Amino acid sequence: MNTSIRNSAVFWLLVSPVLALLLFFFILPAFGALFYSMTDQKLAGQAIDGVSFIGFDNYARLVQDRNLPKVVLNSLAIAGSAIFLQQSLGLALAMLLVGRASWFRKLVHACVFSGWLMPEAATAFVFSLLFSVDGSVNAALSLAGLKGAVWLIDRPLAIVAAALLWTGTASSLIVFEHALASLPEFAADAARSDGASPGQVFFCVTFPSILPAIQRNSATLALNALGVFGLIYMLTGGGPLFKSANIPVLVFRTAVSGSDTGYGLALSFVLFMLGIALSLCNLAARGGDDL
Amino acid sequence: MKASSFFACLLLALVSVLFMLPVAALAAATVSTGAGISFIRNFSDVITKARTMQAFASGLSMSSAASALSIFLSTAAATALSRRSDVASRSLISFILLLGGLPFSTLVIPLYFALFTLRLTDSVPVTVLFLAAANIPANVWIIERTLSELPREAEETARLDGASMKDFLPRILLPQLAPVLTGSFITTFINCWGNFIVPFILLSSSHKMPAALAFFQAYSGAESGATGYLAAYAALYYLPVIALYLMLRLGMSRIFVLHRLKT
Numbered sequence: 001m002n003t004s005i006r007n008s009a010v011f012w013l014l015v016s017p018v019l020a021l022l023l024f025f026f027i028l029p030a031f032g033a034l035f036y037s038m039t040d041q042k043l044a045g046q047a048i049d050g051v052s053f054i055g056f057d058n059y060a061r062l063v064q065d066r067n068l069p070k071v072v073l074n075s076l077a078i079a080g081s082a083i084f085l086q087q088s089l090g091l092a093l094a095m096l097l098v099g100r101a102s103w104f105r106k107l108v109h110a111c112v113f114s115g116w117l118m119p120e121a122a123t124a125f126v127f128s129l130l131f132s133v134d135g136s137v138n139a140a141l142s143l144a145g146l147k148g149a150v151w152l153i154d155r156p157l158a159i160v161a162a163a164l165l166w167t168g169t170a171s172s173l174i175v176f177e178h179a180l181a182s183l184p185e186f187a188a189d190a191a192r193s194d195g196a197s198p199g200q201v202f203f204c205v206t207f208p209s210i211l212p213a214i215q216r217n218s219a220t221l222a223l224n225a226l227g228v229f230g231l232i233y234m235l236t237g238g239g240p241l242f243k244s245a246n247i248p249v250l251v252f253r254t255a256v257s258g259s260d261t262g263y264g265l266a267l268s269f270v271l272f273m274l275g276i277a278l279s280l281c282n283l284a285a286r287g288g289d290d291l
Numbered sequence: 292m293k294a295s296s297f298f299a300c301l302l303l304a305l306v307s308v309l310f311m312l313p314v315a316a317l318a319a320a321t322v323s324t325g326a327g328i329s330f331i332r333n334f335s336d337v338i339t340k341a342r343t344m345q346a347f348a349s350g351l352s353m354s355s356a357a358s359a360l361s362i363f364l365s366t367a368a369a370t371a372l373s374r375r376s377d378v379a380s381r382s383l384i385s386f387i388l389l390l391g392g393l394p395f396s397t398l399v400i401p402l403y404f405a406l407f408t409l410r411l412t413d414s415v416p417v418t419v420l421f422l423a424a425a426n427i428p429a430n431v432w433i434i435e436r437t438l439s440e441l442p443r444e445a446e447e448t449a450r451l452d453g454a455s456m457k458d459f460l461p462r463i464l465l466p467q468l469a470p471v472l473t474g475s476f477i478t479t480f481i482n483c484w485g486n487f488i489v490p491f492i493l494l495s496s497s498h499k500m501p502a503a504l505a506f507f508q509a510y511s512g513a514e515s516g517a518t519g520y521l522a523a524y525a526a527l528y529y530l531p532v533i534a535l536y537l538m539l540r541l542g543m544s545r546i547f548v549l550h551r552l553k554t
């Protein structure tokens with residue numbers, strides 16, 4: 001009896017600092033956002049007597065926001081590009097890497113991980129070097145006799161997606177190398193010796209067995225894509241005219257650098273709930289086992 | 292070598308080269324000799340500027356402090372959680388993982404307003420605490436998993452031999468945990484070092500700014516035209532991460548495989 005109480009006390013002693021930090025930094029801001037989102041606060045630090053409680057008016061305004069549909073579509077496009085492009089590329093590379101010599105794998109890893117490891121601010125700078133009007137891409141195009149473009153103005157979202165493909169593919173590669181390594185090799189071998197084509201082996205044997213990994217990875221990618229901020233903010237600022245802005249950039253432009261805090265935080269609270277919903281999907285897909 | 296194998300390697304090599312292009316562009320820009328500025332001059336301009344050195348020092352101390360704190364607290368919690376398999380501890384792990392999935396941008400903007408009310412904005416300690424907290428879920432998860440995979444025999448034997456918890460922790464548990472703790476420390480450090488949004492929202496005094504923020508200000512502000520200088524700055528900011536990655540790959544790949552970096 002005495003030891004169990006002591007163990008329990010020790011248990012909470014060890015766990016509580018972590019819980020306190022998570023509550024303060026993860027839960028408190030969400031409730032703060034919910035509170036401010038029901039006021040007409042305009043700026044951070046505005047005197048509280050100048051602010052009045054307006055209930056759910058800010059949430060009603062979300063429907064009328066002219067920029068919001070565009071921004072939500074951009075968020076979806078970024079998530080779609082992550083789930084389809086990054087993931088297919090990561091899976092293809094992982095499959096091609098099966099059975100390669102160790103030095104070769106390490107070399108390919110080093111190249112693919114170079115984008116993953118680069119700090120966001122440096123990545124934004126490098127992509128602005130590549131895609132500026134007098135940047136490397138336009139220079140290479142003119143050498144090939146082709147006409148360049150004003151990439152960051154004409155195709156800002158595509159450039160953002162390209163930068164995210166460069167930085168994000170590595171994580172899918174890791175997930176699928178891990179998933180493929182834990183597959184029993186004899187199933188594919190048996191199918192092959194029965195005369196199945198490579199396509200049949202992939203779609204009938206390999207794909208079904210890595211489907212759980214694909215589901216978990218898609219949920220993770222969707223969550224990360226939902227939260228992209230630094231790269232967009234530094235590369236395009238979300239512009240021109242919100243053409244490359246996603247939800248976090250709009251939240252920032254409205255609540256922090258703009259002057260509509262209450263409304264911005266209403267949007268932020270919606271984003272938080274969306275994050276929780278996706279994180280729940282992720283947790284459900286994970287189902288207790290690894291990655 | 293079979294033909295299909297040859298083409299697979301060729302394809303992999305091609306993709307690898309494509310992935311190295313941005314790095315090559317950065318390296319090429321550091322030697323840009325526009326207006327007679329040389330490679331060495333670009334780097335020495337970055338290194339000799341007090342402002343950039345302060346930013347690197349600030350980034351280094353904030354990232355180290357946040358990583359150390361995050362690993363310390365995560366290890367404590369993971370040790371407790373791995374000892375119990377009841378509903379309460381399982382739901383705590385799920386709760387921690389649920390929060391751990393949330394991207395920083397969904398947290399840090401509302402946090403800014405909460406901190407404003409509490410008069411805690413522009414505080415380095417709060418920023419370090421946030422960075423530590425943000426990396427706690429991933430660290431708790433991986434350390435807890437490592438702990439529950441450890442063979443229990445060593446622990447039983449030590450207990451039968453009369454070792455107390457005080458002896459057990461440093462002599463038996465810590466040596467077995469050392470690789471995962473080192474790996475988690477390095478990954479957390481890389482996360483903090485490269486993170487932009489957290490210092491961007493939480494810090495405003497220029498002397499407190501870590502490299503992420505100082506570099507962005509240089510490139511979006513007064514020095515935006517000085518390509519060679521900025522490229523050297525970015526390369527110096529990128530180098531520590533490459534060094535840490537190489538360290539990780541020298542024998543600790545498993546940790547890296549299980550960890551993921553956050554955006």
